[in-house]
Amino acid sequence: MKRAIDKPQMFYSIVAFLALAFLKIVEVKPNRIAGGEKYTAYALMGLPVFLLLGGFLAMAVLSLSPSRRKSLMSIICGALLFVLLMFLMGRKGEALSEGSPAIRVSLSMGFYIVLVMLYLLFGHAIKGKDPTSRIIKMIAALVITAVIVMIYMGSFDAFSIMKEYQIKRNQFIGSVRTHLFLSLGSVLAGALIAIPLGYLAYRKKNLERAVMVPLSIVETIPSLSLFGILLVPLAGLGRIGFFRSLGISGIGWAPAFVALTLDNQIV
Numbered sequence: 001m002k003r004a005i006d007k008p009q010m011f012y013s014i015v016a017f018l019a020l021a022f023l024k025i026v027e028v029k030p031n032r033i034a035g036g037e038k039y040t041a042y043a044l045m046g047l048p049v050f051l052l053l054g055g056f057l058a059m060a061v062l063s064l065s066p067s068r069r070k071s072l073m074s075i076i077c078g079a080l081l082f083v084l085l086m087f088l089m090g091r092k093g094e095a096l097s098e099g100s101p102a103i104r105v106s107l108s109m110g111f112y113i114v115l116v117m118l119y120l121l122f123g124h125a126i127k128g129k130d131p132t133s134r135i136i137k138m139i140a141a142l143v144i145t146a147v148i149v150m151i152y153m154g155s156f157d158a159f160s161i162m163k164e165y166q167i168k169r170n171q172f173i174g175s176v177r178t179h180l181f182l183s184l185g186s187v188l189a190g191a192l193i194a195i196p197l198g199y200l201a202y203r204k205k206n207l208e209r210a211v212m213v214p215l216s217i218v219e220t221i222p223s224l225s226l227f228g229i230l231l232v233p234l235a236g237l238g239r240i241g242f243f244r245s246l247g248i249s250g251i252g253w254a255p256a257f258v259a260l261t262l263d264n265q266i267v
Contacts, residue, residue: 006063008124013060016117020052023110031102038108044092052253055081074125077141082118083146090155097158104160182256190264230255
């Protein structure tokens with residue numbers, strides 16, 4: 001009887017192995033502007049990289065297994081590989097930064113390829129399984145907990161993305177607040193408008209056309225064009241003291257909020 005090979009798992013495992021073995025995974029720059037030096041996984045991690053390489057080879061071998069437990073073994077192996085990869089990256093990245101706030105340690109293509117392959121391996125392994133099963137939820141919780149602990153302990157503070165976050169923390173928090181306001185606020189405003197209009201259109205058929213025609217017109221307008229259309233009237237409103245005090249103008253949050261609210265009427 002011919003043994004069936006799990007081709008997707010074999011492919012993802014081999015690609016991850018090759019990326020980890022031969023591609024650069026980090027780049028170290030003396031500052032954010034100057035060019036830097038790139039390192040392979042072996043140059044960065046040394047001998048521990050063979051644990052990762054062996055893990056991906058094990059995943060490739062598992063693709064040949066007819067065992068019913070192959071998927072579970074692949075999930076566990078993939079989770080361990082991910083946690084080990086993040087741990088080694090954090091530990092070695094800190095050593096490369098030499099404690100200098102100016103040095104930037106950035107992730108390179110090899111790391112992202114490995115990360116994507118791990119994601120695909122995990123997704124393939126749980127295919128056909130119940131993602132809400134106790135063991136999968138437990139493994140996911142352990143992986144997330146491990147990453148949170150590493151972040152809390154500062155394992156990734158040496159990487160440029162974390163340094164930029166520390167420098168622009170207030171700006172980041174402000175942007176998150178603006179995003180939440182635009183997304184949640186527009187949904188709420190849209191619901192407050194759409195529910196009464198929908199009810200009236202349902203109860204009074206003569207109003208249905210008056211409601212649906214303008215909404216259909218809005219639906220045909222691309223988002224960027226809608227921003228342009230809203231620019232002039234909102235800029236005019238911004239000249240009035242009351243609306244100016246609310247921060248309404250032709251640019252900024254107001255056009256985005258109005259456009260999202262109008263789009264929510266269609267949904």
